[in-house]
Amino acid sequence: MTTQPQNRANIGILFILIGIFCISINDMLIKQLSGGYPLHEIVFVRSAIGVLITLFIVQLEGGWGILRTSTPWLHAVRGLLIVISNMSYFVALAALPLADATALFFAAPLFITLLSIPVLGEKVGPLRIGAVIAGFVGVVIMQRPWADAGELDVSRLVLLLPVLSALTYALNQLMTRKLGVTSKASALSVYIQVMFILVSLAFFAIAGDGRFAEGSTNASVLFLLRAWIWPASGDIWAFVGLGLNSAAVGYCLSQAYRMADAATVAPFEYVGLPLAVLWGWAVFSELPVLEVWIGITLILSSGLFVFLREQKKARMVARAKVKLR
Template sequence: MSPERQNIAGLGILFVLIGVFCISINDLLIKQLSGGYPLHQIVFARSGIGILFSLIIVQYEGGFGILRTSQPGLHAMRGLLIVVANMTFFLALAVLPLADATALFFAAPLFITLLSIPMLGEKVGPLRLGAVAIGFAGVVIMQRPWAGAGELEVSRIVLLLPVLSALTYALNQILTRKLGVVSKASALAVYIQATFIVVSMAFYLVAGDGRFADGATNASLVFLLRAWVWPAGPDMWIFAGLGLNSAIIGYCLSQAYRLADAATVAPFEYIGLPLAAFWGFVVFGDLPVFEVWIGIALILGSGLFVFLRERQKARMLAHAQVRRRH
């Protein structure tokens, strides 16, 4: 691996670390708001504010002309994938502890590593594939398939929502890698936020008065369908923080997957696991149950192995190139 390529990979890793830290703050703030506001209102406010910040970055990266694209269909598909990823995760977040929902979502880097093979043509060896399999075993353990419905705090469907979110998020990041060849990170962020605004406004037109929430007992459905309300004074600052966070997340993750191979960047998203456990305990007093700790350990272990294996392969390739030049 050339020094230039290593520098680009390092920058991609830095961007993904910043993005994941901001995601942990985003999840914390949304869980705080989930008891009083509908999901589509939170998403609308978050993206409406976030797109303003992103458009400022667009000006810095080249002006509004960089928003023109010859691949509108792929950008629309990418936007819809991230909408599904976010909505399914946030619906689970309303009723699951922060660390539990985040741990289940961390099937995403495993999906990215697998999908990068057929969709991006990236090479992933048998050792890394074995590590991915161990990570998926951790996801299965967190699902507790041996437990009866009465032993689970939430329904099986709710437990599967973060996994569906992980799959759609992984597909989104694979498309980011494809589209990032010709699109700036700020433009990619604007496309996603615009999609969020369109989808949340459609939800408002259909269900904004809360009529579909009448009689609903499932907390996730209530979160999705309750009526819009004007934010209380202190909550206005939370909405503003979500908007700024949205711009940072969209830019950093788009930039990360533009600059570096998906299989190299994805394992660094695991920093979100200890962050979620930390915020969940500090703010909500939640600690993961025993099975979730096992799942977290397996996922973290597999991610660390993938990262170390990637570093080892990079060093071997660099030495081979040096020998060939001599």
């Protein structure tokens, strides 16, 4: 078995694009359901369906044996990181417009590109570092730090939740790159789905009757702690869609970061920004404010520059190899 990470950039990019599209659908459905169901119920149903589909993929990728691992605690930490990332983001999503929450979360690819240097030893040149800094400027603009609390529709804490989500997501994906050397994408996805199920069941045991949400009018608190209820007939297909998306997201993102350098794959996650704007406008009649538009422009521009720089670097390396033959 190989002990070196793979580097198949084109395949990694394809998987990240599919995964990000599925994430945009996932976010839209969860925001739709956030007004009537608790987050831990949605997570449980989504992951229960997702893990069944992923276990089928496990059979295609090698059978039950690929679920064995010599580093169970590292997989547990990785699973916990993605649970924190998802739940903090979704709690914010209940109170924020879809495009705003997504834009704040998009500190994640910037974190990934920067952290890939000390954590994975990947090389990121000064021009790409400059592009990443420009992206961070965009993220700061979208957070509107100059605004008074009274000018914001939500608390500063809610605005910080997507940033926490971004950081834990970045750490999770860097661990995926490390653990993906010896683990299949389907196995990595199963470990995460199981962690989601365990955490959601713990929430149900502690707060499933809704007692901690009584008297609260905060949308995020209600989404996190309201009582479980049986889904309405019209919402069942939304839950099924979440389950299918969960399986697709877990597999595609794990595969993307197994197959290519983190610094190469991460910028393509920016595709989620225009998708979030699209779903926010089409489904929730929301459009970003001016600051968010400026930030999105900076983020997309920096991501495109990083991609073009990576492509130029790859061509130069290929030409150098040809000359050496």
